Each structure stands twice: as C-alpha cells, then as structure tokens.
Amino acid sequence: MTPAHGLRVLGAVAGREVEKFVHQGGRFFSALVRPLLWLVVFAAGFQNVFGVSIIPPYETYIPYQVYIAPGLLGMILLFNGMQSSLAMVYDREMGMMRLLLTAPVPRWYLLLSKLVAGTVLSVLQAIGFLAIAWLIGVELPPEGMLLVLPALVLAGMMLGALGLVLSVHVKQLENFAGTMNFVIFPMFFISPALYPLWKLQESGAEWLHQAARFNPFSHAVELVRFAMYGQFQTTSFLVVVGCLLAFFALAVFGYDPQRGMLKRTGRGG
Amino acid sequence: MTDSKAALLTVDNVAKSYGARKALDGVSLAISEGEFVALLGPNGAGKSTLFQLLSGLFVADGGHITICGQDIRRSPVKALARIGIVFQQATLDLDLSVERNLMFHARLHGLGGSVARRRVGEELAAQGLVDRRGDRVRDLSGGNRRKVELARAMVHEPRVLLMDEATVGLDPGSRATLLAQVHGLCATRGVGVLWASHLVDEAERADRVVLLHQGRVRAEGTPAELIATVGVDSLAGAFAQLTEGGGRGTPDNPKS
Numbered sequence: 132m133t134p135a136h137g138l139r140v141l142g143a144v145a146g147r148e149v150e151k152f153v154h155q156g157g158r159f160f161s162a163l164v165r166p167l168l169w170l171v172v173f174a175a176g177f178q179n180v181f182g183v184s185i186i187p188p189y190e191t192y193i194p195y196q197v198y199i200a201p202g203l204l205g206m207i208l209l210f211n212g213m214q215s216s217l218a219m220v221y222d223r224e225m226g227m228m229r230l231l232l233t234a235p236v237p238r239w240y241l242l243l244s245k246l247v248a249g250t251v252l253s254v255l256q257a258i259g260f261l262a263i264a265w266l267i268g269v270e271l272p273p274e275g276m277l278l279v280l281p282a283l284v285l286a287g288m289m290l291g292a293l294g295l296v297l298s299v300h301v302k303q304l305e306n307f308a309g310t311m312n313f314v315i316f317p318m319f320f321i322s323p324a325l326y327p328l329w330k331l332q333e334s335g336a337e338w339l340h341q342a343a344r345f346n347p348f349s350h351a352v353e354l355v356r357f358a359m360y361g362q363f364q365t366t367s368f369l370v371v372v373g374c375l376l377a378f379f380a381l382a383v384f385g386y387d388p389q390r391g392m393l394k395r396t397g398r399g400g
Numbered sequence: 401m402t403d404s405k406a407a408l409l410t411v412d413n414v415a416k417s418y419g420a421r422k423a424l425d426g427v428s429l430a431i432s433e434g435e436f437v438a439l440l441g442p443n444g445a446g447k448s449t450l451f452q453l454l455s456g457l458f459v460a461d462g463g464h465i466t467i468c469g470q471d472i473r474r475s476p477v478k479a480l481a482r483i484g485i486v487f488q489q490a491t492l493d494l495d496l497s498v499e500r501n502l503m504f505h506a507r508l509h510g511l512g513g514s515v516a517r518r519r520v521g522e523e524l525a526a527q528g529l530v531d532r533r534g535d536r537v538r539d540l541s542g543g544n545r546r547k548v549e550l551a552r553a554m555v556h557e558p559r560v561l562l563m564d565e566a567t568v569g570l571d572p573g574s575r576a577t578l579l580a581q582v583h584g585l586c587a588t589r590g591v592g593v594l595w596a597s598h599l600v601d602e603a604e605r606a607d608r609v610v611l612l613h614q615g616r617v618r619a620e621g622t623p624a625e626l627i628a629t630v631g632v633d634s635l636a637g638a639f640a641q642l643t644e645g646g647g648r649g650t651p652d653n654p655k656s
Binding site for chain 2: 139147151226227235
C-alpha cells in the first residue's frame, strides 16, 4: 500500500463516519446534552455534598462543576468509544464489514483508520462541550487550552481502541446494553470522574479505591484534568499510551483471519 | 479451462474445517481470462466457505489460492486488489448515496479523485444508474441494489469477479439481466468470473461448471460434458444425480 493509497483509505473511512454523523442531526446535540446535564444539574445539586479539597492540579478550592468537567470530557470520549464499537457491530450486521475486510488494505491500517475517524468525532464533541462549559464558568488557562487537545486525542484513541476490542466480542446489536452495564458504567463510576479517589479510601471502600487506580479510564480523566491546567501527568500518560497500544494490538489480533476471535467464532463480517 | 490463457485464479488442494467438520476437502479449480465458471452446489456444499477463503475473510487450513500470481495468504493486499466481489448478503451502506458508496469503494482501492470519479461514472453508466447516482441506497429496489453492487465490484477494474449467490432475492427478470451483464463482462473486458449458485439454470451458459458437494469437487467440465458423462439429458439431471446420496459412485472429474 502506497502512502497515497493509505491517505485515501483514511479519508474514505473518516469521511464516511463524519458524513453519517452529520446526517444524524441530533447526535451532536444529544452527545452534549448528557454531560451538560451532569455539569449544570448534578453539579449544582451535589455542590455541597461532595465538597472537594485542594488537590493537584488545583491550587485553591474549586467549585464542584470545575472538578467534574474533566470527568465529563472523559464521559464524552468513553461514550463515543463505545459508539464506535456499536458502529462496527452495525457494519457487521449490515454486511459493510465484509466490504472493509476484503479491501486491499492491511487490517491493522483499516482498524487504525476507524480509530482515527472515531477519535476525530469524539474530540470535536469534547471541544463543543468545553466551549459551553466555558460559558458557564469552567475556565482554562492559555497553557491548558494548548495541552488539553493532545490529551483529549490520546484519551479518545485509548477509549476508541477499547471499543474496537469490544466490537470483536459483541455479536449482536442487542448485546450492546450489556456493554453499557458491564463496561461504561463501572468504568465511569469507579474513577475520579465525579469524586477524588481519596474519597473512596476515606469512606472505607478500599477495594473500590484500588479498582479505580487500575481503571484505564481513571488515567484518561487525570491526563485530561492535568492537561487542562497546563500540567503533564506522567503516570497517567504512560498508562493511557500503554493501554492504547495493548487495546489496539488486541483489536488487530481479534480481526486477524488467521488467529483471532473471528476465526474461532466463524464470523467473517 | 482454456489452456492457452494463463490462469487468473487458481485454487489448489484447498481444505478448511470448522472444528471436526470438514467444510472443504482438497478443492482445486482454475479460472482463466474471459472465462465464466459456475460453481454449482446445493446448500451447505462449501461454496460460501470457498468464497470466504478467496476473499481473504478466512485462511485455508491447507492448500494454496493464487490470484493473478499473488498468493492470498502471503500477499493478501496485492491479491485482493485484483478481485471484485459481489456477496450473497448485501454490503452497501444504506444511508449513503449510490455514488458515495462507489466512491468509498474506489478510495479503499486507492483510486484518486479524478480517476475515481471517472471510473464511478463509467460503471454507473454501464448499469444504467446515472440518474440514480444521488439517491440513497435505502430507496432503491432489490434489483437496482444488486446493480450498484456489481458496479462497485468493477470500479477498480478487477481481473477476477467473484459472484456469491448474487441472484438471491431477485425476480426472474432482474436475475436474467444480472447474469447477462456478467457474461458480457467476460466477453468484453476479459474478466474471469466465478459464479456460485445452487440454481442450475444459471450455469447452463457457463464455459465450465465445477460441481461442489459436501466440501469436495464432484465433477468438472463444460455443461455438455457433464450431461454426457452422467448420461442424462439436462444439466439439472446431472446435478441431481451427482449430488444424490452424497455423490458417491459418480465420476470425480468427467473431463479428465
């Protein structure tokens, strides 16, 4: 495959995703409604219940809505990653996956194109959310505006790669509800998205605290949180990059006709 | 097979099992330029498995598949670039327009902007779909969707065309039209065609018929050769006899 061919494939896959996204007019709106409800309603209601102490990267007491903004950005990326998974399952059921898998393109590159396309949509929605959050008081320093974009891209790619892995195992669209229950909600709630992890420790839920420490989504949120204030969180960066590579490798393995799950299950697309 | 022409597609002693069940057992065949080969077999004969191996969706347990000199296992990208496929199951994006479906495919095959637009235009014209190019595929009839799939399969000018039970769900008129168009592609563009079907009448005009049953090639030859060898008066009769009772006691290759 030549570089020009590679770019055309990437353009085709990304273009298709964007075109479908644009045609589904309400998707952008609905993607923003969920985190905005959390930001405006939930944060207002729980402002005094969850009182947050001064923890890095914050240098002073902050309103609760400022604390949960990175978690809600993570929520957008997480839901979009799972949406990519859903789109892959839909493509398989509609037969489009066969077309993709029989194209003269290495499978890894095809999956990378899907991942990039999904991440572009995720990050665009996250930026839309940030813009609205800005209007209601979640402000970023200039260096934060610079760093948050690569952090969103990395976190979006890691969660998108997780979606690719799940799409190998989710056999039917109907099973997607299970993905919500067993992947999205646990990942979101067992993380520092809504409360600092020391709160879990303080309440005696040590096992939850440990689970949250090993939750890749926790590191995605912390990477974005620190980046929003112009700081680099090395541990979270390494975990996110490591998980991205691991999830992507598992997805490539899963879609490999010689070795992966498709062979074992006898599903070709 | 026309021996004077080089084989575009060769399947050599290919085997595939799903667990203990042998789906294909030592299948061999070849297709040369401009040749229409019908792959006949009842349901469960192994036709779809063979197509999955030919299109790189799965890998054979044994044997070799070569497309225009490229081994599909060792060089899948180069091999896949030379084939066009119309699957039994529809593989169009219903939400995109006819033209966008074809452009998507053209780009997957690496065709650049102006070349892709020209090729898409030519194939839409060949199928009489120019006036439907902006329509969403969802709004097309079953017959027109199949035409779009054939147009798409030809956009990148493949040397080999694989048609997997492509007439399933079509009315008799659309079925005849599709069959005639594919015969036309063999004659005018020199495309080698493997046409899989369980409908015997679709194989009557084939250059050769490969009869697959229970994962093995039971017979191979021109329709006339098969009829003469089995000693019946029609291809349908030959098909019935060769697939009856697992095909035991029938000639494995009447041509040889």
